[in-house]
Amino acid sequence: MSVKYSPVPTNDAGELPQGWCRSQLHPNCTKRNIIALVVILSLSSVFIISACVGTSWIQNSHFCPEKPKVIPLPHSRKKGLPHYPHTQRRLPDCIIIGVRKGGTRALINYLNLHPDIVTAPEEIHFFDDQQNYSKGLSWYRRQMPYTFSDKVIIEKTPNYFVDDKVPWRIHNFSSSVKLILIVRDPLYRAVSDYTQIRERRLGQGLEMEEFEELAFNGEEEVSVDNVRTQYPAINRSLYSYHLTKWLRYFSLSQIHIVDGDNMVRDPVQEIKKVENFLSLEHKIQKDWIVFDRTKGFHCVKPDNKRYRCLNKTKGRKHPRIDPDVRDILNDFFEPWNQQFFNLTGRTFRWPKEKWEKKRRRRKNS
Numbered sequence: 001m002s003v004k005y006s007p008v009p010t011n012d013a014g015e016l017p018q019g020w021c022r023s024q025l026h027p028n029c030t031k032r033n034i035i036a037l038v039v040i041l042s043l044s045s046v047f048i049i050s051a052c053v054g055t056s057w058i059q060n061s062h063f064c065p066e067k068p069k070v071i072p073l074p075h076s077r078k079k080g081l082p083h084y085p086h087t088q089r090r091l092p093d094c095i096i097i098g099v100r101k102g103g104t105r106a107l108i109n110y111l112n113l114h115p116d117i118v119t120a121p122e123e124i125h126f127f128d129d130q131q132n133y134s135k136g137l138s139w140y141r142r143q144m145p146y147t148f149s150d151k152v153i154i155e156k157t158p159n160y161f162v163d164d165k166v167p168w169r170i171h172n173f174s175s176s177v178k179l180i181l182i183v184r185d186p187l188y189r190a191v192s193d194y195t196q197i198r199e200r201r202l203g204q205g206l207e208m209e210e211f212e213e214l215a216f217n218g219e220e221e222v223s224v225d226n227v228r229t230q231y232p233a234i235n236r237s238l239y240s241y242h243l244t245k246w247l248r249y250f251s252l253s254q255i256h257i258v259d260g261d262n263m264v265r266d267p268v269q270e271i272k273k274v275e276n277f278l279s280l281e282h283k284i285q286k287d288w289i290v291f292d293r294t295k296g297f298h299c300v301k302p303d304n305k306r307y308r309c310l311n312k313t314k315g316r317k318h319p320r321i322d323p324d325v326r327d328i329l330n331d332f333f334e335p336w337n338q339q340f341f342n343l344t345g346r347t348f349r350w351p352k353e354k355w356e357k358k359r360r361r362r363k364n365s
């Protein structure tokens with residue numbers, strides 16, 4: 001059955017006959033009203049679309065959902081998958097260069113709470129891995145999440161700090177990039193480093209020497225002069241040695257140093273300093289970071305979001321190291337620490353044990 005088609009009647013000039021609008025649509029309908037309605041509808045569409053794509057002055061209006069920082073991962077990392085309009089993958093503005101076991105994961109997790117910071121989800125290993133580096137900056141960019149142009153992008157690869165070729169490679173990439181280094185008591189860091197490798201090897205059914213066997217040269221006496229500086233867990237704690245290489249390419253003002261021991265005690269204090277360094281407003285709220293008695297560390301609880309602690313690979317129990325050996329190692333680190341204090345123009349409360357003893361004595365007296 002064919003449907004009867006009745007076109008809107010027009011006169012020879014193609015105009016609606018007088019009274020058609022009124023009789024067919026509404027008693028108040030005039031040609032002027034129709035034009036006004038079309039103009040209003042077009043303007044409203046432009047208004048709503050511009051708000052929702054995140055470029056307009058009415059961002060966060062009730063017309064569209066809250067502007068997202070980034071598309072949920074992992075989808076946005078995959079090529080060709082959808083992402084919000086006006087978001088792009090951009091190279092990082094800031095790199096957390098280390099140090100391994102310094103507290104880098106906790107730091108980047110805290111920073112990720114800031115609405116103006118977007119962090120790469122994994123360690124990228126671009127500047128220290130020859131295979132990745134040879135893929136070029138376009139590959140590096142593709143590892144970054146999609147973000148709006150006003151966000152600060154941060155990646156962390158803790159191995160960068162100790163790799164000789166990385167400072168000039170980063171400088172070559174950007175001489176103005178901001179760098180963050182988080183350090184903690186060198187002996188605790190070395191034992192933490194050892195503990196991670198030990199756990200991995202034991203998990204693979206392999207053997208692992210005691211820390212003392214690795215930290216000192218062969219059969220020789222356990223003394224300051226016989227510390228094996230080439231043992232990676234010890235070597236990575238020689239902060240002044242590694243920092244010197246960075247200072248050949250970057251000024252100290254470009255490298256913000258986070259006190260990792262203080263960050264364990266008072267994360268908000270350290271994070272405020274990072275917000276300043278990144279020229280960002282202080283938006284990370286104190287009550288988003290709470291101490292968890294069971295974990296023994298702070299965990300995060302941003303508004304309306306899930307409570308999260310770092311997984312069990314962070315905050316591992318360290319093996320006991322003989323106190324005499326600890327004293328020797330603390331003496332060994334002492335000149336390196338002093339040199340680090342001189343380079344940075346700051347002091348840190350190392351050796352931690354000494355400071356804790358002092359604090360306990362003060363408390364008891």
Ligand SMILES: Nc1ncnc2c1ncn2[C@@H]1O[C@H](COP(=O)(O)OS(=O)(=O)O)[C@@H](OP(=O)(O)O)[C@H]1O
Nearest residue numbers: 100101102103104105106192297298310314315316
């Ligand atoms: N909030 C919170 N939760 C858990 N752990 C914390 C936290 N803040 C700092 N730390 C310390 O971070 C140490 C691990 O450092 P990294 O994250 O830099 O390790 S890694 O290099 O990425 O493997 C980890 O070292 P270990 O204690 O030896 O496991 C912790 O001491």
